[in-house]
Ligand SMILES: Nc1nc2c(ncn2[C@@H]2O[C@H](COP(=O)(O)OP(=O)(O)OP(=O)(O)O)[C@@H](O)[C@H]2O)c(=O)[nH]1
């Protein structure tokens with residue numbers, strides 16, 4: 001029941017994208033041909049659905065190739081099959097392998113980064129809750145020292161999840177907080193160190209510098225740390241999400257993505273766009289503000305929610 005409810009919320013969140021795609025595809029595919037004009041119109045539909053130029057190009061190329069090789073029929077149904085298969089394939093490429101889903105290091109040190117308001121602190125609370133539910137002993141690190149309210153918010157999530165928290169002073173040195181937290185986690189033999197970071201500092205360079213400093217300082221406490229840096233993306237954001245991935249990846253190096261707010265009016269096409277452009281696994285998706293509203297990303301159910309005909 002809970003899982004059905006989860007899928008249903010994702011499906012509703014993706015409704016707008018799904019409708020845009022279905023309507024557009026319906027019109028184009030009703031021509032029942034695979035000629036140049038039809039393919040051009042198909043291109044427009046995919047661009048409108050936020051797939052971006054590269055992923056759109058890939059889908060068209062694949063469809064054309066399949067028509068040429070007679071693996072799909074040169075009619076509406078054939079084209080639909082080609083589009084759905086290719087988009088599903090792109091999404092599958094962003095699904096973490098089972099190896100990637102293991103976080104064996106102890107403590108495993110992970111930092112969530114992202115621009116302000118995307119859902120970092122909320123996601124951290126949900127993750128802490130999941131780890132604890134699995135019998136682990138995670139630690140929340142309130143390293144967003146930019147705002148006093150951010151520290152309080154992390155505290156509330158630590159209480160909800162029933163896990164330890166280490167926090168600094170508002171205006172304090174975030175890297176020092178992270179370093180102390182890692183030392184404490186080692187001493188207390190805690191299993192996961194989950195670091196919350198600021199979404200906004202005085203400017204972007206300052207934020208990137210602070211995140212880089214955190215990485216350097218953590219490596220002094222544990223050479224292999226950081227193990228993971230995940231970028232949180234608000235799925236209702238359009239093309240701007242692409243530049244967020246580019247910038248954070250370039251500056252600090254990412255090992256994964258988390259998509260939040262898939263229960264709101266999400267731009268599903270942007271997920272295909274990002275899955276295609278970056279070799280970064282999508283680790284989790286958020287489907288609400290509650291503590292249980294986080295799930296591992298699954299390409300198959302996502303593709304179904306995005307592409308299924310009503
Ligand atoms: N609907 C919905 N809302 C979410 C989800 N995840 C987070 N939110 C909401 O988004 C808002 C911002 O979440 P935060 O966790 O504070 O975001 P943040 O990235 O920590 O923000 P800063 O610390 O200001 O950078 C809050 O109102 C959350 O409840 C989600 O999956 N679905």
Ligand SMILES: [Mg+2]
Pocket residue numbers: 120121122144150196197
């Ligand atoms: Mg926050």
